[in-house]
Amino acid sequence: MTAGTVRRATPDDTAAILPLVEDYWRFEDLPGFEPGRIGRELRRVLSEPRLGACWIAESGARAAGYLLA
Secondary structure, eight states: OOOEEEEEOOGGGHHHHHHHHHHHHHHTTOSOOOHHHHHHHHHHHHHOGGGOOEEEEEETTEEEEEEEO
């Protein structure tokens, strides 16, 4: 078993986090997921710490989860 890591996400993590966000929207049956729009907003939050913070959990080289606050 590979140990996982959790670290603060950066704008470069947008592509790895976006599918997890989409999975969450599907799980919660939230309408209107638009990858382009959500990706831009996620990158904005990751680029501007005053807007919030995000952590990414990784298992090996794979994104396994995230926390967005």
